[in-house]
Amino acid sequence: MTGVGRRLVTDRLRRGVRAARAWGRASRPGPSGPLPDFLVIGGQRCGTTSLYHYLAAHPLVRGATGKELQFFSLHHGRGLRWYRGHFPTLAPGERSFEASPYYLFHPSVPARIAADLPEARFVALLRDPVQRAYSHYLHTRSYGAEPLPFADALDAEEERLALALRDGPDTRTAHRALRNHSYVARGRYAEQLERWYAHIPRERIHVAYTEDLHTDPAGTYAEILRFLDLPPFTPDTFTRHTRRVDSGPTELTPALTTRLTRYFAPHNTHLSTLLETTPPPWPTH
DSSP, X not given: OOHHHHHHHXXXXXXXXXXXXXXXXXXXXXXXXXXXXXXXXXXXXXXXXXXXXXXXXXXXXXEOSSSOOOTTTTXXXXXXXXXXXXXXXXXXXXXXXXXXXXXXXXXXXXXXXXXXXXXXXXXXXXXXHHHHHHHHHHHHHHTTOOOSOHHHHXXXXXXXXXXXXXXXXXXXXXXXXXXXXXXXXXXXHHHHHHHHHTTSOGGGEEEEEHHHHHHOHHHHHHHHHHHTTOOOOXXXXXXXXXXXXXXXXXXXXXXXXXXXXXXXXXXXHHHHHHHTSOOSOOOOO
């Protein structure tokens, strides 16, 4: 079995065990577990795994049974009792959370969360969309879900997503395409945040930038803690966590970089206008 194959099997087993435990907790009589106080909602390949570890290290924060529960995107039909089964009983003053990067992007999620978590807060991490798109491509390819070269995958994206969404965004086919092949679509951050703002008050959503988390992790982390009303804390280290290491020659050529930068320029301007802030110096031409 290849390394990719072993990773896929391990991931499936881990998710299966986690789901089975949640079903077991949900089936017990009596009160179910608490709902989370806050969520890290995305974006994908933007540093959410690192942020998840930093937040879980806080002495007053208790994480869910694992990262990416995907309840509001993939498993909403299992019910809130199943979801509650993933969260620990809390001591006074403790807070719980989960992180699922697909939440920011999937169109059905904001309305579901508004109904089920009316008091929760949310953290979104955004990254240079050009670099995010290529990192997403490498991630999908590493799982054996992308047979095309990067340039061809970009050319195929619009048709792939349109075909997958013919029966709505919540079919298995739609989820597969939206998760794996949305290289450009996920970088249109403003339209995703506008979907969230239609259901969640802006003051409950904190937007941070991956580049800031890398260059000033302590400062960026401190801002997120203030937003969450958590006391100051500094982890022992701000180690970067990622699930993919790519060693081959890059397919993000200068020509593709220029093409993507030009494509994203108006979307980045839209984002700056929406947030009334200027993102880090993402390339504009």
